[in-house]
Every structure is written in structure tokens, then in C-alpha cells.
Amino acid sequence: MRIALFVTCVNDLMFPDTGKAVVTVLERLGHRVEFPLAQTCCGQMHANSGYRAEALPLVANFVTTFSGYDAIVAPSASCVAMVRESYPRLAPSPELTSVVGRTYELSEFLVDELGVTDVGARFPHRVTYHPTCHGLRMLRLGDRPRRLLEAVEGLTLSPLSGAEECCGFGGTFALKNPGVSGAMLADKCAAVVSTSAEYLAAADNSCLTHIGGGLSRSSAPVTPIHYAQILASR
Numbered sequence: 001m002r003i004a005l006f007v008t009c010v011n012d013l014m015f016p017d018t019g020k021a022v023v024t025v026l027e028r029l030g031h032r033v034e035f036p037l038a039q040t041c042c043g044q045m046h047a048n049s050g051y052r053a054e055a056l057p058l059v060a061n062f063v064t065t066f067s068g069y070d071a072i073v074a075p076s077a078s079c080v081a082m083v084r085e086s087y088p089r090l091a092p093s094p095e096l097t098s099v100v101g102r103t104y105e106l107s108e109f110l111v112d113e114l115g116v117t118d119v120g121a122r123f124p125h126r127v128t129y130h131p132t133c134h135g136l137r138m139l140r141l142g143d144r145p146r147r148l149l150e151a152v153e154g155l156t157l158s159p160l161s162g163a164e165e166c167c168g169f170g171g172t173f174a175l176k177n178p179g180v181s182g183a184m185l186a187d188k189c190a191a192v193v194s195t196s197a198e199y200l201a202a203a204d205n206s207c208l209t210h211i212g213g214g215l216s217r218s219s220a221p222v223t224p225i226h227y228a229q230i231l232a233s234r
């Protein structure tokens with residue numbers, strides 16, 4: 001398949017190794033991956049903050065940039081949820097529908113479209129997995145990321161208590177409600193530490209950054225990592 005990497009802003013600017021990991025996994029499975037240079041922010045921050053008019057040009061650019069690919073794959077449940085759930089309400093059109101229908105978060109693309117759970121990875125470490133809110137509640141990823149992690153050679157997956165509880169990030173929520181966000185973060189960090197895992201995996205680096213900050217401030221010996229990077233490991 002001819003696949004476009006929709007890298008997203010956070011990954012492009014702060015976690016480029018996550019985007020590279022997606023390419024590694026898909027190319028290992030025999031697919032052609034391209035990086036459209038015209039891609040920009042998906043407009044999630046604008047739309048969620050009430051700036052619909054400012055988001056519309058970004059929606060249009062997404063459609064133009066990613067048209068013609070067999071699939072558009074991103075390592076971010078949050079941004080894929082923006083494209084799949086919010087775009088049709090912002091600017092419905094046949095062209096948009098076609099592109100939106102080919103946009104996937106990595107785990108659902110691997111499991112549902114390619115029928116793959118074992119991607120040939122090896123990661124001999126104890127890992128726990130946090131299902132981020134957009135993936136859990138909007139994309140309904142379910143156990144797809146966990147199934148991929150369970151198939152990784154050498155990996156021990158530890159269950160996370162209260163896994164489905166929000167970590168307290170929520171984009172601007174953490175800025176507008178720092179007290180509540182901090183309390184939610186403290187609960188999540190305590191649950192992560194109790195697993196005795198070496199690594200905390202998730203489908204969104206934004207949430208991993210939030211949790212990772214809490215773990216770092218308490219000197220917890222747990223490293224946040226996007227699950228795509230685990231899948232890319234050999």
C-alpha cells in the first residue's frame with residue numbers, strides 16, 4: 001500500500017523518533033510510506049478553543065495534502081479523532097469524506113486493515129499501558145494496542161490499575177484547571193509506579209509528556225514511551 005505518515009505537531013516538533021518508528025514498522029511489513037511535506041497542524045487546538053474559522057483552512061489543507069493515498073496513518077489517537085470526528089462537522093464534503101475514511105491511528109490500521117498483531121518486534125522489558133482518552137472514548141481502540149504489545153517478543157505487559165481514568169492532561173484543561181489536573185496526574189502516576197514497570201506506553205505523546213513530567217518530579221524509575229517505538233524495536 002502507498003501510505004502517508006500524518007506525523008502531527010507534537011511528534012514532529014518534540015518526538016520525531018515516534019514518526020520514524022511508524023515508518024519502520026510499516027516498511028518492515030512491506031508497505032511504501034511517504035511524508036507529505038505540505039501537512040500542517042490538524043486544527044484541533046483551534047476548533048477545541050472555539051476558533052472554527054481559523055480551523056477551516058487547516059481542514060482544507062489536510063484534504064488537499066493527503067488525497068490520493070491508500071491510507072493516512074498517525075501515531076496520535078487525539079489528532080486522528082479530530083480528523084474523523086470533528087472534520088465532518090466543520091466542513092462536510094465528498095472530498096473530505098473520502099480522506100477521512102482512509103485516516104487511521106496506527107494500532108487500528110495494523111490490526112483491522114492489515115490483520116497484523118505480530119510486527120516482528122523484540123523489547124525485553126516490563127511495560128504497562130495507559131489507554132488515552134481520545135483513543136479510548138472517541139476512536140474506541142479497545143484492546144488493539146495491548147494486543148500489539150502482547151505479541152512483542154520478550155515484553156512483559158503489566159496491568160494498570162484504573163487504566164481507563166484520564167491522566168488529567170486534556171490539552172488546555174491542564175492549564176485552566178491545574179489543581180484538578182494535578183490531582184488526577186498524582187493518581188495516575190501512583191498507579192503506574194505500582195505496576196513495577198520499566199516503561200509506560202501510550203498512543204499519544206501529549207499524555208505521555210504529562211504523565212512523564214509527574215513521574216520525573218517524583219524520581220520514579222519509569223520511562224514514558226510511545227508504543228510505536230516499542231513495535232519498531234528489534
